[in-house]
Every structure is written in C-alpha cells, then in structure tokens.
Amino acid sequence: MGRKLLIHNDHIPNIHTLAVYRANGGYASVEKALKTMQPDQVTDEVKKSGLRGRGGAGFPTGMKWSFLAKPEGVPRYLVCNADESEPGTFKDRYLMEKIPHALIEGMITSSFALGAKTSYIYIRGEYFYVARIVEAAIAEAYAAGWLGKNILGTDFSHDCYVQVGGGAYICGEETALLESLEGKRGNPRIKPPFPAVAGLWGCPTVVNNVETIAAVVPIVNMGGEEYAKIGVGKSTGTKLISASGHINKPGVYEIELGITVEDFIYSDEYCGGIRNGKKLKAIVAGGSSVPILPAALAITTAKGEPRLMTYESLSDGGFLTGTMLGSGGFIAMDEDTSIVKNLFTFSRFYHHESCGQCSPCREGTGWMEKILQKFLNGTANESDVDLLWDIQSKIEGKTICPLGEAAAWPVAAAIRHFKHEFIEIAQKKKFVDISHYDRLNKLVKA
Amino acid sequence: MKVTIDGIEIDVPKGTTILQAARMIGPDVAPPTMCYHSKLKTSGGYCRTCIVKVTQGSAANPTPMPKPVASCRTEVMEGMVVENTINADVLEARKGVVEFLLMNHPLDCPVCDQAGECDLQNLGYSHGAATTRYEFPRREFERIDIGKYVQLHMTRCIMCFRCVKVAEQLTDNRVHGVMHRGDAAEISTYIENVIENEMSGNVIDVCPVGALTDKTFRFKSRVWFTKPVDANCDCKKCAGKVRLWMKGDEVLRVTARKDQWGEAVDFICNECRFEKKKTSDWKIEGPSHIARTSVISQNHYEHLNELKLQVMKQQKALGFMDINKRP
Known part of the structure; x- marks a missing residue:
C-alpha cells in the first residue's frame, strides 16, 4: 500500500464535520505554524518539500510563493482555484466533498505563510452542492475560532470566502479566474503583469489548486524534508x-x-x-x-x-x-475506442469553451471541430488530416492563454500516433459509429 | 534602452513596447496591427497579427522567449533582440492569423463602406493567402441600429475590442460590451440599447473593419471618390481637428484625422462628426496627406503633375511609345 497524506481519512464517517476532523488530527498544521513558526519558515518548508502545482502546470509551489510581491500597505490575497474543469479530472471535487476541512486548514496555513488576510475559494458553478459543503465547513471553522480575528490568540486574523463561478472552463486559467472573481467577464488577462505582482484588484495574489493547498497541511505537519522523501527526483509527495x-x-x-x-x-x-x-x-x-x-x-x-x-x-x-x-x-x-470520435468530443469541448478574445483560438477551435465532424459524417478527405495538422500548429503558442495549446495538443497527438485511423476513415474503409450521438440527441430533445 | 529589431538597433526609453520601437525604426519593420490603438489604453493583444519572435530576452538573460509574443503588449528590455520580417516562422504564423481573421469575415468588400480604408483589407492583401481553405458556412448576424448615427454589422467584426475601449475610456458610461463567448461572441449594446454619448461616434473611427459604420455616410460614395481635406473649428467638446471627405463642395462625411498607422490622432465629438456637414462650418487647412499606396490617393496624388512628368521621362528612357502622340 502506498502512503496516503491527503485522503487517508476519507473512510471515516462524518469526517466532513469539524469535530470528527479535529479528533483525527485536523488543524494540527495551523497550531504548529501559528504558534511555533514564522511565515517565512512555512514557505521554506514548502520549498524544501519540492511540492509542485497540482493544477496541471507543475510549477514549484514554494517558488511561486516566493515570487509574491510584498509592498507595504497593500493587501495580499490567496485564491484557491477550485474551478476544476479539465475533462477527466474530478479529484478536487472528491477532496472538497469528503474532507472540506483539509482545504480550509491548508488555506489558513498557506495564508499565514503568505501574509494574506483574506482568501477566496473559487468553485465552479457545476459544483454548487460542493460549495454548500465547503461553506458549511467554513461556518464551523469560524464558530470554533479557526477563522476570524486573532486565530489561536495570535495576532494573525484571516477571512475565507467561497465564490461560485458560472461554470466556464476558461475560469480555471488563473487570470480569467481573477477577472471572474472581480465580477467581470472571465477573460484571461494579458501577461505580464503576473498575479504575483498585480492580481486580484491589482494586489499581489497567489492562485493555487485545491490539492496544492491541501498538500501544505502534511508538509507543515511532517516537515518539508520528510515530505520530499516520498516520490522520485523532482516529483515529490503524493498525487491524487x-x-x-x-x-x-x-x-x-x-x-x-x-x-x-x-x-x-x-x-x-x-x-x-x-x-x-x-x-x-x-x-x-x-x-x-x-x-x-x-x-x-x-x-x-x-x-x-x-x-x-x-x-x-x-x-x-x-x-x-x-x-x-x-x-x-x-x-x-x-481497443474498441475510436480515437477520431474521442478527439471530436475533446475538440467540441474546447470550441465550446473558447472565450473568444484572441483570433487563433476563437476561430481555430471551431474550424477543427467542423473538420472532425466531417470525419464522423464520413465526408472527410485525406487532405483534411493535413489541414487539421496545419490548423493546430497555427493555434499552438500563438494565443493569450494556454487554452489554445489545450485545444491544439490533443489534435496533434492523435494525428501523430493514430494517423492511420484518420486515413482509413478518409478513404471510406471504416466509419465512426455515431449512433451514440443520435440516441443522445433524441434524449436531449425529449 | 537598446533593442535590436530585424538587425536594426535603436535606443528607446524604458516602458516602450516592441511595437512602438519598431514603428520608430520605420514601416518596413513595424508589425501590422488590427486591435492595437495607440490612443487607447490596454488595447491590443487580442488579434495576434503583431506577434514577433524574441530571440534574446535581454542582455542580462539572453535566453529566447519560448513562444512568439504580441509586440503591442510586450515591453522592451535592455539588449533585447527581436525578429519580425526576417523570421520565416513569424511570417507563417501571421499568415495563419490572417486566415483565422478572414475565416468568418463575409468578404463583402464590394458593398462595404469601409473598403478602401479597411485595415483587414490591407492586411489580407499584404499578408494573406489568395484563397481560403475554410469550406463551411460563415457566421452571420442581423444588422443592429445603435442610435441615430451608428450601425453595427457584427458579421464583419473581428473582435478587436477597440470600440469597447472607446466606450470605457472616452465616455462616462459604457453601455455596450461583448456577449457570449468563443466564435459566438458578439459586440452588443445589450438588448440593443442606444449608444447616446457625445463621443460615441469614435467607435466608427477605431473600427478596423466595416462593422461599425456612419449612417450619415452609408452608401453615399466609395471613399476613393472623395477627397480628404484637413479642417478645424472651435469646438468646446473636442479638439475640433477633423478630416472632411468632400465631393466637389459637398462634405460627405467627417472623421478624425488618422496617422501613418491608420489610428485616430484626436478623437472628435458627435456634433463635429454628424452635424457639421457644410463647408461654411469649417476652416479648411488643406489637402490631407494620404499614403501613396492607398487606393484613396488613386485620383489625387499631391504632386500629380510632377509625377506624370517623371513617369513620362522613365518611359521615354525605356523607349516606350508616347501614348499622347498619335502616329
């Protein structure tokens, strides 16, 4: 059995309540950090742990924290990215639903390290019931004095808020998330400046994934060096x-x-x-x-x-x-999966979720979906494969935010490794079974 | 700060963007732009036509930037090396951007008022391919009248956000913005609210295509049949420095003066733009300078006679027949 640090308690009944969570060693990291450590020491432990961002990019968290600008008299914010919208990913939902206090504990400890008096948890719209669970947990934490003024009698005060998004994939991009949090249209900002310098309301902000923040808890509890012993090389710790x-x-x-x-x-x-x-x-x-x-x-x-x-x-x-x-x-x-059909599903998703700010992504994602639709209809030609390849190469790296890449990479990889499937369909030797979509459409209409 | 663009070094002040530095060197190395407007803050970065390759980030950190960057929103660093027209990848990427921009554009130039002074037309001509590979139906929208003077034809829009920035920065109350997302995004006045503001007419001047047009000028004339004249008046609301587009003694339309890059120099108010359509309203300064490459200067070069003589001289030297003499 591998070691578990984040969801080791998920089998315990009522672990979502503060009493049970506390009885199982919860909030120990807050006690340890606030009473025995300086904020910079917490950051140092995270640096030593080699923790890397769990949201997708894998950027070292300690380094991200140390980039945070700390001008005098300007508030700093910690924002938790719980807009888990990548198709195929549902780990944050599980964590927040089962053990919401793990996230809140991580938020308090991380905010202490960053000197943030206010933090936000941005949850995607589809996770509305999860937001309710987290809100209930926050209310419990406030009542027990883990949040609010002078936590544990120290001079550290902290407020944590939940904000529910509208359910847009693009709001998982950190600057689009900040725009959305400010009440604007969720469009990614043009970088630089990075959020560490000018983020939420123009103030220095750190945006971290749910799992990253939750992982701060075991790091503070066991020490960064001990955490770094798990894993291989620069990939340390556990991952959901x-x-x-x-x-x-x-x-x-x-x-x-x-x-x-x-x-x-x-x-x-x-x-x-x-x-x-x-x-x-x-x-x-x-x-x-x-x-x-x-x-x-x-x-x-x-x-x-x-x-x-x-x-x-x-x-x-x-x-x-x-x-x-x-x-x-x-x-x-x-072995029965059609890569082309799978790719169509992905492409349709990225077309639907493109924010429409910059032209390669706005126009290119729709174009790729339309060409893949031709493969599903059986009307595609062999030249369409080359065209797809050319379109993705003209989107990748030319856009404001990584959604362009997210749309282009699956297309490139599918053609790179499974070109023969595209060719067979183009040559009318094989067809994609799309009866599934017909049934779905009928269901939607009914 | 010293920066090298296409092998030409230039000294620019701190805070200059790559695009501004390139424009200081000259039009040959300046990347084309669609959504950037020098007079509008935070404009640019959306259309991606001005992307360039930074082969050396700075003298202190000489590593190249991994992706091409939007030159209009990237500030120069000491010792930065930028490649624009000499980099084949950049030109190829730009060709891709032009294709994307034209993909859902109706190409109705023959009936579009913007034809002849359209940034997209110029861009397509200089950087695009002659044919399209897009074979699907193009996006279409209904035309929307926004107020007495302006018409919005979203089908032609390329989503440069310039008109939104005008409303944000020149007027005190923005009533229009972007609705929906992805390729369904549209500029909308939200339930077709009328844009009523003294400076609202400037959305027409900043529109790089024919999506926002002047209703007092629609279908009156092709722009190249009108003569641009610089004029001014004492206006309390704006600088009053305008360009009149005349046919004979008639003023067909009034616009802001545009600089070498097609960007408005001074924004003008609606009264100057829409109400003062008589020559007696204006103090005329003289003919406007229009680039010789523009179709607008087709019939009226500033030094036409001189030019004719030059051409005749060249033809004579080459042994051409003088077409003015009958055999």
Missing part, C-alpha cells in the same frame, strides 16, 4: 489521480509519485485492469488537453524504460513520444 475510462475500478486514487503506469492500470490497489478483459489502446494521462499516448508508449518510454507516474517520466521524450502528468485526469481507452 482521477481514473476514468475503460478500467475496472474508476475513481480517485492517491498515489505516491513514482509508481509505474503499468502498476497503476493493472494492480488491484488502483484501476484493476481494463474492463471485460480487453486490451489497452491508449491513455490520456493528465486531463483531456495533454497529448494522448498509445499503449506501448504509455507503459514504456521510447528509451525502453518503464514509464513512471511522475512529472519527468511522463514527459520523457517530449511530445513526440511522451505526454504530461497535467492535472492527473487519467483516462484509459480500450
């Missing part, structure tokens, strides 16, 4: 993986970074193998926007080494033969 797709046991798993992909898919502790005894065809390792990998490359790298569930190993070989850990949205596909 949302496993879905054609596996026997879908769900949220906490893994120690460094287990092999093969173990994760086939061991009974985690996914339990591919369902109905089918063969694995491909995986998407970190949410829909990261490149898809065919089974052979997913299990072993191009060098022949077993591929590990770490930031480095998954991106080994670049995008030619690798992918990314991303947000940990692990989707496994069996």
Whole structure:
C-alpha cells in the first residue's frame, strides 16, 4: 500500500464535520505554524518539500510563493482555484466533498505563510452542492475560532470566502479566474503583469489548486524534508489521480509519485485492469488537453524504460513520444475506442469553451471541430488530416492563454500516433459509429 | 534602452513596447496591427497579427522567449533582440492569423463602406493567402441600429475590442460590451440599447473593419471618390481637428484625422462628426496627406503633375511609345 497524506481519512464517517476532523488530527498544521513558526519558515518548508502545482502546470509551489510581491500597505490575497474543469479530472471535487476541512486548514496555513488576510475559494458553478459543503465547513471553522480575528490568540486574523463561478472552463486559467472573481467577464488577462505582482484588484495574489493547498497541511505537519522523501527526483509527495475510462475500478486514487503506469492500470490497489478483459489502446494521462499516448508508449518510454507516474517520466521524450502528468485526469481507452470520435468530443469541448478574445483560438477551435465532424459524417478527405495538422500548429503558442495549446495538443497527438485511423476513415474503409450521438440527441430533445 | 529589431538597433526609453520601437525604426519593420490603438489604453493583444519572435530576452538573460509574443503588449528590455520580417516562422504564423481573421469575415468588400480604408483589407492583401481553405458556412448576424448615427454589422467584426475601449475610456458610461463567448461572441449594446454619448461616434473611427459604420455616410460614395481635406473649428467638446471627405463642395462625411498607422490622432465629438456637414462650418487647412499606396490617393496624388512628368521621362528612357502622340 502506498502512503496516503491527503485522503487517508476519507473512510471515516462524518469526517466532513469539524469535530470528527479535529479528533483525527485536523488543524494540527495551523497550531504548529501559528504558534511555533514564522511565515517565512512555512514557505521554506514548502520549498524544501519540492511540492509542485497540482493544477496541471507543475510549477514549484514554494517558488511561486516566493515570487509574491510584498509592498507595504497593500493587501495580499490567496485564491484557491477550485474551478476544476479539465475533462477527466474530478479529484478536487472528491477532496472538497469528503474532507472540506483539509482545504480550509491548508488555506489558513498557506495564508499565514503568505501574509494574506483574506482568501477566496473559487468553485465552479457545476459544483454548487460542493460549495454548500465547503461553506458549511467554513461556518464551523469560524464558530470554533479557526477563522476570524486573532486565530489561536495570535495576532494573525484571516477571512475565507467561497465564490461560485458560472461554470466556464476558461475560469480555471488563473487570470480569467481573477477577472471572474472581480465580477467581470472571465477573460484571461494579458501577461505580464503576473498575479504575483498585480492580481486580484491589482494586489499581489497567489492562485493555487485545491490539492496544492491541501498538500501544505502534511508538509507543515511532517516537515518539508520528510515530505520530499516520498516520490522520485523532482516529483515529490503524493498525487491524487482521477481514473476514468475503460478500467475496472474508476475513481480517485492517491498515489505516491513514482509508481509505474503499468502498476497503476493493472494492480488491484488502483484501476484493476481494463474492463471485460480487453486490451489497452491508449491513455490520456493528465486531463483531456495533454497529448494522448498509445499503449506501448504509455507503459514504456521510447528509451525502453518503464514509464513512471511522475512529472519527468511522463514527459520523457517530449511530445513526440511522451505526454504530461497535467492535472492527473487519467483516462484509459480500450481497443474498441475510436480515437477520431474521442478527439471530436475533446475538440467540441474546447470550441465550446473558447472565450473568444484572441483570433487563433476563437476561430481555430471551431474550424477543427467542423473538420472532425466531417470525419464522423464520413465526408472527410485525406487532405483534411493535413489541414487539421496545419490548423493546430497555427493555434499552438500563438494565443493569450494556454487554452489554445489545450485545444491544439490533443489534435496533434492523435494525428501523430493514430494517423492511420484518420486515413482509413478518409478513404471510406471504416466509419465512426455515431449512433451514440443520435440516441443522445433524441434524449436531449425529449 | 537598446533593442535590436530585424538587425536594426535603436535606443528607446524604458516602458516602450516592441511595437512602438519598431514603428520608430520605420514601416518596413513595424508589425501590422488590427486591435492595437495607440490612443487607447490596454488595447491590443487580442488579434495576434503583431506577434514577433524574441530571440534574446535581454542582455542580462539572453535566453529566447519560448513562444512568439504580441509586440503591442510586450515591453522592451535592455539588449533585447527581436525578429519580425526576417523570421520565416513569424511570417507563417501571421499568415495563419490572417486566415483565422478572414475565416468568418463575409468578404463583402464590394458593398462595404469601409473598403478602401479597411485595415483587414490591407492586411489580407499584404499578408494573406489568395484563397481560403475554410469550406463551411460563415457566421452571420442581423444588422443592429445603435442610435441615430451608428450601425453595427457584427458579421464583419473581428473582435478587436477597440470600440469597447472607446466606450470605457472616452465616455462616462459604457453601455455596450461583448456577449457570449468563443466564435459566438458578439459586440452588443445589450438588448440593443442606444449608444447616446457625445463621443460615441469614435467607435466608427477605431473600427478596423466595416462593422461599425456612419449612417450619415452609408452608401453615399466609395471613399476613393472623395477627397480628404484637413479642417478645424472651435469646438468646446473636442479638439475640433477633423478630416472632411468632400465631393466637389459637398462634405460627405467627417472623421478624425488618422496617422501613418491608420489610428485616430484626436478623437472628435458627435456634433463635429454628424452635424457639421457644410463647408461654411469649417476652416479648411488643406489637402490631407494620404499614403501613396492607398487606393484613396488613386485620383489625387499631391504632386500629380510632377509625377506624370517623371513617369513620362522613365518611359521615354525605356523607349516606350508616347501614348499622347498619335502616329
């Protein structure tokens, strides 16, 4: 059994209440940090732990915190990004739903380190019931004196608020999230300036993912060095993986970074193998926007080494033969899956979620979806494959925010590894089964 | 600060953007722009036509920037090296952007009032491909009358956000903005509210395409049949420095004066723009300078006779037949 640090208590009944959470060692990190540590010491522990952002980019959290500008007389903010919208990712929902106090504890400890008197938890609109759970937990924390003025009798005061978004994918991008939090249209800002200098209402702001903030709790409790011993190389600690797709046991798993992909898919502790005894065809390792990998490359790298569930190993070989850990949205596909149909679903999503600010993403995502629709209809030509490739190359890296890349990478990877499927459809040798969509449309209409 | 653009070094003050530095060097190295407007704060960054490659971030940190950057929103650093027209990747990417911008554009130039002074037309001509690879139906919107003077034709819009910035920065109450998202996004006055403000007419001047047009001028004339004349008047609301577009003695329309880059120099008020349509309302300064490459100067170069003589001289030297002499 791997070590669990974040959701080790999720089986305990009523762990979502403060009393049970406290009885199981909750809020120890707040006590330790506020009573025995200086804010900079907490940041140092996070730096030592090697914790990397769990939202997708994998940027070292300690470094992000140390970039925070600290001008005199200007408030600083901590914002928790709970706008978990990447298709295939549902770990934050699980954490907030089961153990909301883990997040709140992390918010208080992190805010202490950053010197933030106010923090916000931005939850996506679809998670409305989760927002209710977190709000109830915050109310409990206020009543027990973990939030509010002079926490634990120290001179540290902190307020934490929940804000529910409108359910837009783009608001998971940190500057769009800040715009939305300010009550504006959720459009990404043009960087620089970065939020660490001018974020929420123009003040220095740190935006962190739910899991990142929750991971601060074990780091403070056990010490950064101890935390860094878990994992491999620069991928330290544990990570929540949302496993879905054609596996026997879908769900949220906490893994120690460094287990092999093969173990994760086939061991009974985690996914339990591919369902109905089918063969694995491909995986998407970190949410829909990261490149898809065919089974052979997913299990072993191009060098022949077993591929590990770490930031480095998954991106080994670049995008030619690798992918990314991303947000940990692990989707496994069996041999019957049509990559083209899967890609269409992804592309339709990015087209729907493009904010419309910059032209390559606004126009390109829709164009790619329309071309993929041709593949589904059976009216595509071979030249459409090259056209798709050209369009994605003209979106990638040319946009304001990473949504452009998120839309372009899956298209590029699908063509890179599964070009033959596109060609077969274009040559009318095979067709995509779209009866599923017909049934869905009928359901929607009825 | 010293910055090198396309191999040309220039000294610029701190806070200058790459685009401004390139414009200081000259039009040959200046990237084209659609959404940037020098007189509007926080404009730019959306259309991505001005993207350039930074091959050296600064003298202190010489690593190249991984992605192409929008030159209109990126400030220069000491010792920065930028590649624009000499980088094949940049030109290819820009071609892609032009394709994206034209993809849902109706290309109804023959009936569009903006034709002849349209930034998108010029951009397509200089940087685009001759044909499109887009084979699907184009986006269409209904025309919206916003007030007495302005008409909005969203079908032509390229979402530059300039008109939104005008409403934000020149008027005290912004009543229009962007609705919806992605390729369904549209400039809207929200339930077709009338834009009623003294400076609202400037949205017409900042619109790079024919999405916002002057209802007092619609279908009156092609712009290249009118003569631009600089004029002024004593106006309490604005600087009163305008450009009259005349046909004979008739003033067909009044606009702000535009600089070399097609951006309004001084914003003008609605009274000057829409109400003063008589020559007696204005003190005329003289003919406006229009770039020779513009279709507007087709029939009236400033030094036409001189030019004709030059052309004839060249033709004679080349042994051409003098077309003015009958055999």
